[in-house]
Amino acid sequence: MRFISDSSSHGVREQLFELEGVPGVLWAPEGAAGSRPLIVMGHGGGQHKKAPDIETRARRLAAECGFAVVAVDVPGHGGRPVDEEFDRIATENRARVEAGEDLARLIAEFQALVSRRTVPEWRSLLDAVQQLEHVGAGPVGYWGVSLGCGLGVPFVAAEPRVRAAVLGLGGALASAGDAARITVPVEFLLQWDDERVPRAAALALFDALGSVEKTLHANPGRHSEVPDYELDSTLRFFARHLG
Amino acid sequence: MRFISDSSSHGVREQLFELEGVPGVLWAPEGAAGSRPLIVMGHGGGQHKKAPDIETRARRLAAECGFAVVAVDVPGHGGRPVDEEFDRIATENRARVEAGEDLARLIAEFQALVSRRTVPEWRSLLDAVQQLEHVGAGPVGYWGVSLGCGLGVPFVAAEPRVRAAVLGLGGALASAGDAARITVPVEFLLQWDDERVPRAAALALFDALGSVEKTLHANPGRHSEVPDYELDSTLRFFARHLG
Numbered sequence: 001m002r003f004i005s006d007s008s009s010h011g012v013r014e015q016l017f018e019l020e021g022v023p024g025v026l027w028a029p030e031g032a033a034g035s036r037p038l039i040v041m042g043h044g045g046g047q048h049k050k051a052p053d054i055e056t057r058a059r060r061l062a063a064e065c066g067f068a069v070v071a072v073d074v075p076g077h078g079g080r081p082v083d084e085e086f087d088r089i090a091t092e093n094r095a096r097v098e099a100g101e102d103l104a105r106l107i108a109e110f111q112a113l114v115s116r117r118t119v120p121e122w123r124s125l126l127d128a129v130q131q132l133e134h135v136g137a138g139p140v141g142y143w144g145v146s147l148g149c150g151l152g153v154p155f156v157a158a159e160p161r162v163r164a165a166v167l168g169l170g171g172a173l174a175s176a177g178d179a180a181r182i183t184v185p186v187e188f189l190l191q192w193d194d195e196r197v198p199r200a201a202a203l204a205l206f207d208a209l210g211s212v213e214k215t216l217h218a219n220p221g222r223h224s225e226v227p228d229y230e231l232d233s234t235l236r237f238f239a240r241h242l243g
Numbered sequence: 244m245r246f247i248s249d250s251s252s253h254g255v256r257e258q259l260f261e262l263e264g265v266p267g268v269l270w271a272p273e274g275a276a277g278s279r280p281l282i283v284m285g286h287g288g289g290q291h292k293k294a295p296d297i298e299t300r301a302r303r304l305a306a307e308c309g310f311a312v313v314a315v316d317v318p319g320h321g322g323r324p325v326d327e328e329f330d331r332i333a334t335e336n337r338a339r340v341e342a343g344e345d346l347a348r349l350i351a352e353f354q355a356l357v358s359r360r361t362v363p364e365w366r367s368l369l370d371a372v373q374q375l376e377h378v379g380a381g382p383v384g385y386w387g388v389s390l391g392c393g394l395g396v397p398f399v400a401a402e403p404r405v406r407a408a409v410l411g412l413g414g415a416l417a418s419a420g421d422a423a424r425i426t427v428p429v430e431f432l433l434q435w436d437d438e439r440v441p442r443a444a445a446l447a448l449f450d451a452l453g454s455v456e457k458t459l460h461a462n463p464g465r466h467s468e469v470p471d472y473e474l475d476s477t478l479r480f481f482a483r484h485l486g
Binding site for chain 2: 192
């Protein structure tokens with residue numbers, strides 16, 4: 001784990017790093033020492049580790065809950081090079097959608113493919129970050145919607161250190177089997193008028209989650225229009241389960 | 244409005260009253276003076292104005308938010324006499340269910356019938372309670388699930404003083420038209436394994452609400468198993484919109 005920068009603002013410390021070629025960012029309360037809960041965040045498609053909706057949530061989780069938060073670039077995103085295999089599939093998929101194939105199914109299949117790379121990357125990330133003195137081996141949460149949900153479902157299913165997850169804006173087409181293996185509390189976000197994820201597929205993914213405690217929060221609006229009050233709810237959810 | 248008793252415990256004042264033959268209860272912070280938000284609560288089927296889930300919520304709204312809360316017995320419930328018309332229909336419905344008719348449809352039709360009585364009763368209740376010095380003409384909210392949703396949807400649609408509502412555990416079979424006329428913020432509770440309300444009917448009622456701001460909270464479990472953390476959410480929802 002190679003640290004690239006270290007800065008603080010508004011009471012939150014931000015460290016950029018690289019781990020086995022993957023660029024990442026770690027936030028924690030300024031002056032933090034000792035172990036604390038850690039949230040792994042998965043960014044959306046076409047975004048990166050410091051996209052505004054990631055950084056806003058991360059800084060509030062650090063400042064208001066005292067948590068550490070880590071996010072890395074997904075293959076082919078942010079500071080990572082173009083991935084030839086994924087790039088070729090994405091190009092093929094655009095042609096298949098134009099030829100009339102179902103967009104939601106192609107997205108789901110693509111996310112399942114990418115997750116075979118990100119699940120081991122994120123597990124190695126946990127190993128490394130939890131060895132830092134100001135993070136330690138506290139309880140772990142996961143936050144990810146859209147692509148972050150498609151990659152998050154197999155990650156949360158595979159990683160026993162994750163004890164609570166916020167997921168959503170995703171459907172069950174490719175990940176129902178992984179979802180059934182998730183048993184930790186989940187808060188699941190659904191946009192009622194989502195133009196990218198069919199409502200029935202999103203409800204099916206919530207239904208497929210194996211968790212005894214899972215709560216679906218559905219709000220009107222399109223894919224990117226999650227209301228601000230859900231961020232407050234996310235903070236309370238993680239504080240309740242990891243705090 | 245005739246007051247029957249007046250007592251206080253744990254910082255909350257409770258007044259039993261009767262208004263035009265309808266028994267009711269009013270909660271407010273002990274020593275309250277001046278106007279404040281008022282929540283009207285509608286109880287469930289077979290329950291009454293002081294059922295535990297009503298009283299628990301009312302006392303927290305009074306103690307933690309400083310609100311006034313009022314609930315009355317629905318016709319044929321609590322301290323009200325048996326209503327011969329409703330009693331006859333309920334008996335007929337039991338026979339119709341045994342003969343194979345759809346329970347959810349019969350419940351919805353029955354609630355629509357009862358609401359023709361309760362909507363004017365609850366509007367008169369608002370008139371009377373808001374004249375009390377320690378309640379006043381502040382913003383009004385409505386809370387009601389199950390029967391309290393079936394009666395609440397037409398009430399909230401008809402009553403412009405209501406500015407926010409918590410509804411749920413009900414379906415759209417009889418009330419979709421009223422639901423479409425509701426424009427205030429709504430928090431809608433749905434039990435994922437509800438044995439009385441088909442999931443599709445509950446989702447259809449949420450869908451039918453005309454509100455720009457509406458949020459669906461769905462949790463696993465049967466009709467009566469709404470998790471405790473939803474009560475915390477109810478308090479925050481009313482505090483945000485009426486406080």
